[in-house]
Amino acid sequence: MPLLAYLGLGLFMFVTGSIGVVIRRNPVVVFMCIELMLNAVNLTFLAFARYAPSPLLIEKQPAWMAGQMAVIFVMAVAAAEVAVGLGIIMAIFRLKNKVDLDELSSMRG
Amino acid sequence: MDMNQVHIPQVSPNLVIVSLFSLIAIVTGIGVVAFNNPIRSMLSLVANFFTLAFIYFSMGAEMMGIQQIVVYTGAIMVLFLFVIMLLNLSTDSLTMTRKFDVKPFLAVPVGLGVFTLIASQILLPFKDIRTPSAPDATAASVGWGSPQALGRALFTGYVWPFEIISLLLMVGIVGAILLARRRVEA
Numbered sequence: 001m002p003l004l005a006y007l008g009l010g011l012f013m014f015v016t017g018s019i020g021v022v023i024r025r026n027p028v029v030v031f032m033c034i035e036l037m038l039n040a041v042n043l044t045f046l047a048f049a050r051y052a053p054s055p056l057l058i059e060k061q062p063a064w065m066a067g068q069m070a071v072i073f074v075m076a077v078a079a080a081e082v083a084v085g086l087g088i089i090m091a092i093f094r095l096k097n098k099v100d101l102d103e104l105s106s107m108r109g
Numbered sequence: 110m111d112m113n114q115v116h117i118p119q120v121s122p123n124l125v126i127v128s129l130f131s132l133i134a135i136v137t138g139i140g141v142v143a144f145n146n147p148i149r150s151m152l153s154l155v156a157n158f159f160t161l162a163f164i165y166f167s168m169g170a171e172m173m174g175i176q177q178i179v180v181y182t183g184a185i186m187v188l189f190l191f192v193i194m195l196l197n198l199s200t201d202s203l204t205m206t207r208k209f210d211v212k213p214f215l216a217v218p219v220g221l222g223v224f225t226l227i228a229s230q231i232l233l234p235f236k237d238i239r240t241p242s243a244p245d246a247t248a249a250s251v252g253w254g255s256p257q258a259l260g261r262a263l264f265t266g267y268v269w270p271f272e273i274i275s276l277l278l279m280v281g282i283v284g285a286i287l288l289a290r291r292r293v294e295a
Contacts, residue, residue, distance in 0.1 A: 011224060015223050015224045016139060017142075022216075026147055029150050032154050033141060035154065039161055043164070050169070060266055061267070064242075064254075068259055082185050083188065086192045094291075
């Protein structure tokens with residue numbers, strides 16, 4: 001398998017997610033698009049980890065470990081981010097009774 | 110790799126599997142953005158995460174594939190489902206009746222443009238890399254993505270980042286509880 005296949009898939013998913021963040025007005029779907037982007041980055045990390053030059057050592061570990069560690073940490077940060085973000089959405093919904101992102105403009109400068 | 114050697118594309122089982130799963134991942138990824146109903150977007154995202162997990166398995170990153178299924182589709186997507194259910198956001202139909210919005214019509218050309226731009230600038234130098242260097246699992250030794258190798262790295266060289274991540278999750282839990290709590294008038 002060429003490395004390019006994984007990178008191309010990751011790039012496509014990242015672009016799809018970023019477009020979704022811009023065009024969707026439902027904050028839950030926007031969060032899903034952010035998850036899509038994070039997973040695209042995870043795929044890219046794993047692809048680079050698998051195809052990295054093998055004598056390379058990072059933190060006395062082989063280079064393919066560094067990519068997997070990055071993926072683990074991205075997953076953990078994503079879990080924390082989703083928990084807090086969905087809590088914020090719930091709080092906004094309780095306060096304003098609507099969650100349309102185009103109408104939540106009270107923080108506009 | 111010998112640069113003069115003409116590369117003849119050979120169809121391996123791995124290539125077929127990865128192409129098939131990539132196709133599903135692309136279709137479901139578009140589905141996440143394109144579906145009007147958030148439930149359908151969410152199910153599309155679940156399918157996407159499952160296909161990604163299978164791609165990880167095919168790369169030899171078994172532990173990452175297991176984590177992808179358990180953490181993402183098992184925990185995070187259930188959280189999304191709960192919030193959709195609690196907010197009762199059945200469709201975007203209320204928002205769609207409002208003023209005309211030009212953004213969805215620009216999405217496809219802008220997305221293709223960004224994809225082509227980044228691919229042409231960044232991806233091309235990697236086009237000659239075809240053979241993975243990380244060791245696959247054999248009968249004698251575990252592979253590069255096995256739970257054993259991963260656990261050894263996580264608890265020796267990466268133990269401090271691991272502890273900091275546990276702290277971050279703790280803060281996340283406390284923050285989520287604080288945000289979701291109903292305000293009690295004292």
